[in-house]
Amino acid sequence: MGSRSPAGAVTRLPDMTTRTWDLVLFGATGFTGALVAEYLSQHAPPEVRIALAGRNRDKLDEVKRGLGAAGARFGVLLGDSADPASLRAIAEATRVLCTTVGPYAKYGLPLVEVCARAGTHYCDLTGEPQFMRRSIDLADDLAKASGARIVHTCGFDSIPSDLGLLTLHEFAKSRGLSGRFKHVAVAVSLKGGFSGGTVASLLHGVEEAMADRAVRRLMGDPYALSPDRAKEPDLGRQRDLAAVRYDDLLETWTAPFVMASVNTRVVRRSNALLGYLYGRELEYREVTSLRKGLKGLAYGAMLTAGMGALLASQAFKPTRALARRLLPKPGEGPDKAARDAGSFKFRFEGETVEGERLHAKVVGTSDPGYGETAKMLSHAALCLAQDEAKLPPRAGVLTPATALGMPLVERLRGAGMTFDAFPGKR
Numbered sequence: 001m002g003s004r005s006p007a008g009a010v011t012r013l014p015d016m017t018t019r020t021w022d023l024v025l026f027g028a029t030g031f032t033g034a035l036v037a038e039y040l041s042q043h044a045p046p047e048v049r050i051a052l053a054g055r056n057r058d059k060l061d062e063v064k065r066g067l068g069a070a071g072a073r074f075g076v077l078l079g080d081s082a083d084p085a086s087l088r089a090i091a092e093a094t095r096v097l098c099t100t101v102g103p104y105a106k107y108g109l110p111l112v113e114v115c116a117r118a119g120t121h122y123c124d125l126t127g128e129p130q131f132m133r134r135s136i137d138l139a140d141d142l143a144k145a146s147g148a149r150i151v152h153t154c155g156f157d158s159i160p161s162d163l164g165l166l167t168l169h170e171f172a173k174s175r176g177l178s179g180r181f182k183h184v185a186v187a188v189s190l191k192g193g194f195s196g197g198t199v200a201s202l203l204h205g206v207e208e209a210m211a212d213r214a215v216r217r218l219m220g221d222p223y224a225l226s227p228d229r230a231k232e233p234d235l236g237r238q239r240d241l242a243a244v245r246y247d248d249l250l251e252t253w254t255a256p257f258v259m260a261s262v263n264t265r266v267v268r269r270s271n272a273l274l275g276y277l278y279g280r281e282l283e284y285r286e287v288t289s290l291r292k293g294l295k296g297l298a299y300g301a302m303l304t305a306g307m308g309a310l311l312a313s314q315a316f317k318p319t320r321a322l323a324r325r326l327l328p329k330p331g332e333g334p335d336k337a338a339r340d341a342g343s344f345k346f347r348f349e350g351e352t353v354e355g356e357r358l359h360a361k362v363v364g365t366s367d368p369g370y371g372e373t374a375k376m377l378s379h380a381a382l383c384l385a386q387d388e389a390k391l392p393p394r395a396g397v398l399t400p401a402t403a404l405g406m407p408l409v410e411r412l413r414g415a416g417m418t419f420d421a422f423p424g425k426r
């Protein structure tokens with residue numbers, strides 16, 4: 001049976017009665033994967049049938065043992081990104097596939113393809129726009145035909161951005177406004193660390209951009225993830241901030257935010273997939289919020305210079321090797337004390353097309369990239385596994401807002417994250 005989604009795609013729910021698992025976590029042996037496995041063992045309802053997957057049975061057994069009694073019910077499956085038949089077998093055995101195997105641009109595309117073909121819902125943690133573009137071009141039509149929701153960026157990038165703007169939009173509608181905005185600016189403050197996998201993904205993206213002009217051009221395009229590039233509005237270059245600057249809408253000094261070039265593209269894709277629900281005139285930006293005074297400005301200058309130095313280091317072999325030696329290796333990341341001490345806050349300031357000011361905040365209370373990301377990815381996967389009836393009727397290569405929307409906001413609120421919106425300026 002087919003049904004027509006608001007986006008116009010005919011979607012067909014796959015036959016899920018033959019699937020052995022509700023949720024398979026691929027990459028459970030990695031730094032982030034192990035945190036997601038732990039979160040699921042403690043928070044997934046017992047009726048959700050879960051398996052841990054990866055390429056090394058001994059490592060998988062060790063992760064499972066480490067979960068103690070809470071993980072005893074989890075199955076273990078073997079699969080390797082370099083072996084498409086093993087990926088197909090896993091995708092066809094589960095209703096939802098959640099993957100932390102990265103860099104995604106290196107390993108991820110075959111898994112997206114088998115899920116899109118099998119009608120298996122999929123979520124990941126990528127922050128790699130070039131990978132998402134390839135995924136859209138390869139798998140959007142396949143997923144629409146099979147009914148699969150392929151949902152990228154279900155971690156720190158880009159759930160706070162994508163669901164924060166959706167929360168602001170819903171709040172505007174609840175006040176009788178159109179929900180369309182002229183400007184939304186987001187000030188990000190955070191305390192957190194990096195894992196080896198994140199560093200590897202970042203550097204892989206820089207390498208690809210240095211080697212390929214098309215990748216460079218894509219990364220500079222504000223509508224890099226558009227479903228139909230020719231139909232996007234012409235609002236100028238909408239460049240991400242590259243220097244310390246005073247922001248009039250946020251009324252604070254700001255510096256570049258390292259994930260802005262990913263999050264802004266995801267938010268613009270959501271807007272287009274939603275038929276420009278947030279407005280065709282929307283100008284959206286994300287920046288790092290600086291503390292008042294000279295200390296704040298000095299930190300902003302250091303941050304800008306540090307980001308520039310990391311990028312420049314990748315241009316030469318000796319500095320590239322040095323950077324790789326100094327940065328965390330695959331499997332490494334912030335320890336529990338550092339994760340518990342972390343936090344983040346996104347402050348949204350918006351001006352609606354009616355000229356009203358509204359603001360919103362999204363807050364997480366542990367390390368953004370690991371503590372809160374394990375929570376966000378786990379709930380995205382559980383939302384796909386358990387909330388089908390509440391989700392917007394949509395299939396294809398989607399975003400957190402278009403695939404999971406307010407049901408995921410509700411889940412994350414229940415898990416201790418804040419998504420709040422208010423009238424006026426902060």
Ligand SMILES: NC(=O)c1ccc[n+]([C@@H]2O[C@H](COP(=O)([O-])OP(=O)(O)OC[C@H]3O[C@@H](n4cnc5c(N)ncnc54)[C@H](OP(=O)(O)O)[C@@H]3O)[C@@H](O)[C@H]2O)c1
Nearest residue numbers: 029030031032081101102155156157195197198201330331
């Ligand atoms: N968006 C966010 O907020 C966010 C936050 C955290 C992480 N991430 C992303 O998540 C990804 C993982 O990061 P991480 O630090 O957890 O990395 P990691 O510790 O290096 O883990 C990588 C995982 O991939 C597996 N893997 C590698 N090659 C494989 C292959 N050919 N077949 C099957 N599995 C394979 C590894 O298995 P083995 O154990 O067998 O080597 C390991 O389980 C990165 O892309 C990172 O950027 C994003």
